[in-house]
Amino acid sequence: MNPEEDRRWFLAGARQAFAGPAWYVALSLMSTGALARAADMPPGAAMLATALIWAGPGQILFFGAIAAKTAPATIAFAVSLSSVRLLPMCLSVLPMLRGERSRRLTLLFASHFIAVTVWTESLRRLPEIDKARRPPFFFGFALACIGLTTLTSGLGYWLTAAVPAPLAAGLMMLSPIYFLAATARAARDGSDWLAIGAGAALAPLTQIFVGGGFDLMILALVGGGGAWLAGFYARRTAA
């Protein structure tokens, strides 16, 4: 693999990000700038939070909790709990990026960029790309997303208040619609669709019967595990 080729795939990744995904995540996290302002923090803190935390729910929780003068240890715990979901997301992308020559450090660096946007787009795009070309493509894509979003979360400090209410509601709904659509787009087989359906069906049930911060973990293990098991037996019978 030569550097010229690497650069080409890096740029291809960035281009695909700027064709849609980078804008969706950048616009939906613009509001974190306004949340930083409400928490009496500078716009730079909103930008640093995007570049470092890079997980929407965690960032929103962080600024919301600081505005509410929550104890630091409690904030750290809540943010960590909201980011547990990054573990299965990283685990379902990193093996696709790992080559025979790839170092642990490269994977560590790659893992930082994995949050919903990069995860769901990776699930869909990486399998179609030659294994050696995946890392440069991935980094181009991810850096475009995180770079643009870092900018907009700073801009949001000043701009969010100027957005009319109906558009603000639209911005708040942007990532939920985009995330679901992108996940459906990445679905490859029956068990993917089953996992989506199970997640939707279990969401109200776990919200009512589990709660307490563990509802999503139960939902994921039962719904996702069930979907995998169904796929496993289907593949077995077919084989």
Place this chain on the structure above:
Amino acid sequence: MSFDPALSPYLAVILIGFLPSEVWRWLSVLVAHRIDEDSEFFRFVRSVATALLVGVVLKIVATPARELAAVPIWARSGAFVFAAAAFFAFRRSVFAAILAGEALIVAGAWWWGR
């Protein structure tokens, strides 16, 4: 911890935002180098992450903040149905789904927010 997050904002972002969130990514790297992308465990994790994402999204929509809360729950759900219809009508187009869902939400927020 004795520091005031509002006085040292950048330190706060690193200590109680970045680090507690990032440990899960670090942990994944420790395990990931042993997982094969064709293995059943990899498929299992993929399913778990997918179900989890749907759960997270539905939770956001079920318990909305500020401007979005002005739109009734059935209209918020309607936006998803509309988005899904556009998604499949335009051969699994993510962009069509966003356009359709957003149109409904912005119109709804305008209507109920008058």
